[in-house]
Amino acid sequence: MNAAKKNVVLGVTGSIAAHRAIDLASQLTKANFDVHVVMTADALRFVTSLPFKVLSRHPVVTNLYDEEEGWKPAHITLADAANLLLIAPATANCLAKLAHGIADDALSCIALALNPDARILMAPAMNGKMWQHPATQQNVETLRSRGVEFIGPDTGLLSCGYEGLGRLEPIEKIARRVCELLA
Numbered sequence: 166m167n168a169a170k171k172n173v174v175l176g177v178t179g180s181i182a183a184h185r186a187i188d189l190a191s192q193l194t195k196a197n198f199d200v201h202v203v204m205t206a207d208a209l210r211f212v213t214s215l216p217f218k219v220l221s222r223h224p225v226v227t228n229l230y231d232e233e234e235g236w237k238p239a240h241i242t243l244a245d246a247a248n249l250l251l252i253a254p255a256t257a258n259c260l261a262k263l264a265h266g267i268a269d270d271a272l273s274c275i276a277l278a279l280n281p282d283a284r285i286l287m288a289p290a291m292n293g294k295m296w297q298h299p300a301t302q303q304n305v306e307t308l309r310s311r312g313v314e315f316i317g318p319d320t321g322l323l324s325c326g327y328e329g330l331g332r333l334e335p336i337e338k339i340a341r342r343v344c345e346l347l348a
C-alpha cells in the first residue's frame with residue numbers, strides 16, 4: 166500500500182465486459198491511484214489476471230486463500246486500506262451477494278469488511294432482462310439504501326445479442342466518477 170496515494174480496490178466479476186476493466190485499471194493507475202485488483206473465479210473465465218497485474222503494478226487477488234507476505238489475510242489488508250471499492254463490471258450475482266451479505270470469496274469478503282469511511286461504486290453489466298428483473302432491482306435498492314452508488318448500466322447493443330439497458334458504462338465515465346469521489 167502506498168500511503169501517499171488513494172487506494173482503489175477494483176473488483177472484476179464474471180461478465181463478458183470484464184476485458185474492459187483492463188483499460189479501467191490502466192486509466193486509474195495513470196490517474197495516480199494505487200489500484201488493487203480482485204477477480205472472482207468467474208471473471209477468470211473471461212480474462213486472465215496478467216494484464217491487471219502489469220497495468221496496476223500489483224499482484225491480483227484471485228482467491229481468498231492467496232499467499233500474503235504478512236500475517237494478515239490479503240482481503241482484510243485491502244478492506245482496511247481501501248478508500249473506494251469499485252466493482253466494474255458488476256454481475257447480477259455480485260449485486261445479489263452484496264445485498265444479502267454473502268461472503269464466500271475475496272471480493273464479497275472485502276465488501277463486508279470494508280472500512281466504513283470507504284465508498285462503494287458499482288458499474289453493473291448484464292443482459293437487460295437480468296437487470297430489469299425485480300430481484301436485481303430490489304438488490305440495487307437495498308445496496309443504494311446502504312450508500313452504495315451505481316454508475317450505469319448504459320443502453321446499446323448487448324453481447325447477448327439484444328439491444329437495451331445493460332451495457333457497462335463507458336470506462337472514461339467510470340474513471341471520471343472515481344476521480345470525483347476521491348477528490
Ligand SMILES: Cc1cc2nc3c(=O)[nH]c(=O)nc-3n(C[C@H](O)[C@H](O)[C@H](O)COP(=O)(O)O)c2cc1C
Nearest residue numbers: 178179180181205207208256257258259290291292
Ligand atoms: C458468456 C457469458 C457471459 C456472461 N455475462 C454476464 C454479464 O454480463 N453479467 C452478468 O450478470 N452475468 C453474466 N454471466 C453469468 C455470470 O458469469 C454468472 O452469474 C457467474 O456466476 C458470476 O459470478 P461472479 O459474480 O462471482 O463473478 C455470463 C455468463 C456467460 C457464460
